[in-house]
Amino acid sequence: MLLVFLISVLLISLVTYRLLGFAKRLESTSEALDVNEILRNVVGFIQKEAEDQNVSIEFNLHENLEHIISDHGQLEQVFLNIINNALAAVEDEGRIEIRTWEESGYMVAVSIADNGFGMSTQTMNHIFEPFFTTKKQFGTGLGLSITFGIVKKLGGEIKVESQVDVGSRFIIFYQSDKVLSVRRTLHEPVEDIACRR
Ligand SMILES: Nc1ncnc2c1ncn2[C@@H]1O[C@H](COP(=O)(O)OP(=O)(O)OP(=O)(O)O)[C@@H](O)[C@H]1O
Numbered sequence: 001m002l003l004v005f006l007i008s009v010l011l012i013s014l015v016t017y018r019l020l021g022f023a024k025r026l027e028s029t030s031e032a033l034d035v036n037e038i039l040r041n042v043v044g045f046i047q048k049e050a051e052d053q054n055v056s057i058e059f060n061l062h063e064n065l066e067h068i069i070s071d072h073g074q075l076e077q078v079f080l081n082i083i084n085n086a087l088a089a090v091e092d093e094g095r096i097e098i099r100t101w102e103e104s105g106y107m108v109a110v111s112i113a114d115n116g117f118g119m120s121t122q123t124m125n126h127i128f129e130p131f132f133t134t135k136k137q138f139g140t141g142l143g144l145s146i147t148f149g150i151v152k153k154l155g156g157e158i159k160v161e162s163q164v165d166v167g168s169r170f171i172i173f174y175q176s177d178k179v180l181s182v183r184r185t186l187h188e189p190v191e192d193i194a195c196r197r
């Protein structure tokens, strides 16, 4: 009984901590960012945990990727949430692959794929809802709802593909710096550009 109570208190503290952190990050900054570099940094944070689990993280990054105009900390948060979920979904000796590429010359795309236990259609329908988790007392269910909010706010798109017992793939698309700067010279407001996709 006491244990259940302590777990509930811990969970509430964790939720509050993450919500406060999220609120603080709502004030975003805009700068030209190298997505490859951010991905490498984020993997650096969790490399040790991955090694302990015998999980390999492979990079397949497009060289000289166009920069994107975004918020450094929020982008880190997005990738960290998705990679952490991938790490939780794979068995010992699992595999996570991180790819970047350019699409149609003006979009920067990132995919994070794992060969973990995957998701049913039923689960996939709810993953972006706040507090939806299949991790019982170990998850807050906030990771992907926060991720979704940030990606949208920064003018991006997020897509998910998954198959039970095969794995999952999260793909994020952002407009590159190039298209934003061209439109800026045409004096179009950046907010409009971000929304019109
Ligand atoms: N790569 C993945 N493979 C399988 N299921 C996933 C994957 N990513 C997300 N999910 C499913 O989506 C649910 C919601 O994820 P989300 O990150 O929002 O919360 P969580 O991971 O459960 O909790 P927290 O992020 O607080 O640790 C997970 O509980 C899991 O069922």
Ligand SMILES: [Mg+2]
Pocket: 081, 084, 085, 139, 143, 144
């Ligand atoms: Mg999560």
